[in-house]
Amino acid sequence: MVLRSCWKSRHKIAGPAHCWMRPGFAALLWLCLTQFGSGSGAVGETKSVVQKDAEFDVTYNDTVTSDNQTIYAFNHTISRNKTEGVRVTVDVLSEGLESPILFVVRQKQAVLSFQVPLILRGLYQRKYPYAHVGRTLCQPPTRAASETQYFFVDVSTLSSLGTHYQLRVSRVDSFTLQTDKKFSFTASPSQPQYFKYVFPDGVDTVIVKVSSEMNFPCSVMSIQDIQCPVYDLDNNVAFIGMYQTMTKKGAITVQRKDFPSNSFYVVVVVKTEDEACGGPLRFYPLRPDELINAGNRTKVLDVVVSPAINSEVYVMGMLFCLGIFLSFYLLTFLVACLQNKRMNKREALLNPADMSPAETGKTPASPYEYGSFADNGSTLSSEAVTDSATSTDNNYGYMERSLDSVGRSRQESLSSVEEDDYDTLADIDSDKNIVRTKKFLCVSDLARKDKRILSKKYQIYFWNIATIAVFYALPVIQLVITYQTVVNVTGNQDICYYNFLCAHPLGALSAFNNILSNLGYVMLGLLFLLIVLKRDIVHNRALLRNDLNALECGIPKHFGLFYAMGTALMMEGLLSACYHVCPNYTNFQFDTSFMYMIAGLCMLKLYQKRHPDINASAYTAYACLAAVIFFSVLGVVFGKGNMVFWIVFSVIHILATLLLSTQLYYMGRWRLDSGILRRMVYVIYTDCIRQCSGPMYIDRMVLLVMGNIINWSLAAYGLIERPNDFASYLLAIAICNLLLYFAFYIIMKLRSGERIQCLALVCILFTAVVWGFALFFFFQGLSTWQKTPAESREHNRDCILLSFFDDHDIWHFLSSIAMFGSFLVLLTMDDDLDTVQRDKIYVF
Incomplete structure (x- = not known):
């Protein structure tokens, strides 16, 4: 009966009896079906509807109450070759509303509904009302060359008081974006904007x-497929497509293959x-349901x-x-070919044919050709002369060894030994304290x-490190794939911090x-x-042919750290x-x-060059590096503020520095036990208070x-300062210590009268220049x-190299070259000592 009365009452509005085919019939039928449950009075009470x-x-x-409802009927012509936007703008002029006004826009393939005031929720469910609302209607594609479409705007409310509103429907002429053409517009939370782009x-x-x-x-920018509805509100814009938050800049790369239309x-x-x-x-309200004044949040943007x-x-x-x-x-x-050619010439000049170096009777170069610890670079210091004399006269120095003793030591070194046979020789234990405290x-x-x-x-x-690499890398690869x-x-572009202006998928x-x-x-x-492997093979061949220089001269060749x-x-x-x-x-x-790990291994290699017997074991070194990485993770998670x-x-940093300093100063000949404090007080009393003597090892000090x-x-x-980037702060500590030790090594090497060969000098200068440019881009x-x-996207910039690489990519290029050069410096910087006996090469 209600449906029949509804039909009779609407028949006067709809027109002739054949209203079934009229465009507004669907709206009238929808109103009839919803009349039963939407009346403000008793069951069956009718509502005045005006189309x-x-x-x-x-x-x-116009004004709307619970007793009347208004339908605005619009029609417009759309074509397949041209897309026009349609925008609905609504203002509610009445204040102190009992109930919001409901606007329902019914199109051929979509229904858009919103209430005014529009309530949008923020953090902690805080509510923000907006009395001025503007929405753009989605435009589904049409197959016909030209088609007239109808849409209706229904206005209703449950408030018994009259509510005054303004409604305006307008065309958006610039709805389709043009390639390389900037378009400016304004948007607000209640007036979102969207535009269409067609791939040329x-x-x-x-x-x-x-x-x-x-x-x-x-703001939030989103890329969505051509479909209805379009998700253009703060509470639903993340439902589909790709999206990212932005302040001043936002950029998303879009590929045609992802959009079938x-x-x-x-x-x-x-x-x-x-x-x-x-x-x-903003200020937190006492009650989550309290309405908060949204303020002016209009923003001008360019796309x-x-x-x-x-x-x-x-x-x-x-x-x-x-x-x-x-x-x-x-x-x-x-370079390898040139060096081999030069070495072959030198060997041909120095050694007659078919004679080994031992048969020629040639001895290594005199250490005084390379100088010593001289104060002015030309004369020996008194301490150096005294030590030199002591090292040749007493039982703890080394005399010039005959070829027979060299042969015996070589045979001993080639004997079968096990990995855990460290320090098994009696003389190593007996005079260890005496030798290392000279x-x-x-x-x-x-x-x-x-x-x-x-x-x-x-x-x-x-x-x-090979084992660590496998177990570390596999979970990492799995995680980043996830x-x-x-x-x-999800399309959430906020998960990853790219340079979106130069991110090529x-x-x-x-x-x-x-x-x-x-x-x-x-690759480097x-x-x-490969370079280290080549040097390793050459050194092993020299040992097999009893090369005197390989056996008794130069810095001991151990390539494990280089690998x-x-x-x-x-x-x-x-x-x-x-x-x-x-x-x-x-x-x-x-x-x-x-x-x-690279910084730690480089420091260990520098120390190993002059201290091969007392360098840290791999287990101790990697345990310390594991502790560093552990603190790095803790700092990232808990260190911020x-x-x-x-x-x-x-x-912990200061204590570790003190312990390491003590270890280096005394060459490992100290004990950390209950008597450490008593011994420290005794040293301070005897060396500082009683006789005020200076440190014994000045250079180390x-x-x-x-x-x-x-x-x-x-x-x-x-x-x-408590920097936010704890990982970079920790890396800066490692790099500063590495640079300090490297500079000390170079200075002491030159002060000892040693020289740096041409290849190593070129590597040092080249590496220093490349590091400078690399840090600039970093x-x-x-x-x-x-x-x-x-905020991160505010720093994004366009590509600067080949329209493909950005500044950070150039940092990758230069830093990899600089690290490779730094490794070459460590590999070649002591090549000048290859013909100097080891008992004439100073430790520092």
Whole structure:
């Protein structure tokens, strides 16, 4: 009966009896079906419904109550070749509303409904009302060349009081974006905007850039497929498509293959609050349901869609990357050929044909050709002369050994020994304290263990780091694949901190260029391993032919740490590539873990050169590096502004520095037990108070004092500033200590009268220059996970090399070359000592 009365009452409005075919019949039937449950009075009470033929760009002022309902009927012509936007704008002029007004827009393939005031929720369910609302209607594609479509705007409310409103429907002439043409518009939380873009012929990838001069209010840009409804409110914009928060900059790369219709919507929404973009939180209301004045949150934005790079640029970028690093292989091959030719000539001149070096009776070069610890570079210091005389006269020095003794020591070194046979010779234990506490030590004093034992000891470095690399890398690869999958499935571009203005996708990878640029670490690490392998083979051949220089001269050749360094460089490239699959604060340690290892291994190698017998074992070294990585993870998770963590870390840092300083100063000849404090007081009393004598080992003391000053300063800086990027802070500590020790080594090497050969000098100068340029590009800061994703995008910049690589990619190129050069410096810097007896090479 209700449906029949509804039909009779509507028949006067709908027109003739054949209203079934009229466009408004669906609206009338919908009203009839909902009348039964929507009346404000008793069951069966009717509501006055008025349908009006409305026009575009006309403002309609009207009043609505619970007793009446108004339907505005619009029609417009759409064509297949032209897309016009339609925008509905509503203002509620009455204040103190009992109930909101409901607006329902019914289209051919979609229904859009919203209430005014529009209530949007923010953090902690805070509510923000908006009395001015503007929404754009979605435009489904049409197959006909031209078609007239009808849509209706229904206005109703449950309030018994009259509510005055304004309604205006207008066309959006600039609804379709043009390629490389900037378009400006305004948006607010209640007035989102979206536009359509159609891929032109021959363009498969575009980059959508949205920018604004205003930091706040915080905004969201989204890329959605052409479908209805369009999700254009703060509470639903993340439902489909790709989206990212933004303040001043936002950019998303869009590929044609992801949109079957060859077109998409660019949606821009202004958020109700700014905390997602790093802005200050508003005052918390006492009650979550309390309405808060939203304020003026209108934002002016610009959007431009530009074609991205094509496949030719990808190919050029990959060839450029390969070409740079393959050129190092070619250069290394040429240098190796020149060195072999020069060495063959020298051997032909020095040794007659068919005679070994031992048969020629030639002795190694005199140590005084390389100088000594001279104060002015020309004369020996009195301490050096005294020590030299002592080392030749007493039982603890080394005399010039005959060839027979050399042969016997070589036979002993080639005897069968086991890896755990360290310090088994009685003389090593008996005079260890006496030898290591001499005022001046020579390398022969600290190279007394069997060569094969030491070689096995240092080979453990390589095998351990290879094992660590496998167990570390596999979970990392699995995790970053999961990260990338989540980004691709959810469309949340805030998960990863890319440089979105220069992020070139390839397959499932969002920033292939950042991954490709890490190839240098892998290729140059492999090249360094090949160079070390070649030197290792040459040295072993020299030992087999009883070469006197290989047996008794130069810095002892142990290549295990070099192999570990090359492996660490390759792993740094692999893990850096994994990090750049989806860079964020939770996986930054992937990028830095092997940097700590590289810095630690380089310091160990520098120390091993002059202290082969007392260098740390692989197990101790990797345990210490594991502790560093452990603190790195703790610092990333708990270190941000946590005073307790920084106090604990600073205390541990200072204590570790003191313990290491003591270990280095006394060459390991001290004990950490209950009597350590008593012995410290005794040393202070006897050496400082009683006779005020200076330190016995002045050079070591200078190094350790400078090291302690630097480390204490870094600890104080961390305690005061508490930097957010703890991983980089920890890496800075490692690099500062490495540079200090390296500078000390070079200075002491020159002060000892030793020289640096041409190849090593070229490597030092080349590496220093490359490090300078690398650090310049590193500090450009194209993104930062220390801030919100929106704030990070403010630092994004366009590509600067081949339209494919950005500043950070160039950092990858240069830093990999610089690390390779640094390794070569460590490998070649003591080549000048290859003909100097070890009992004439000083320890420092």
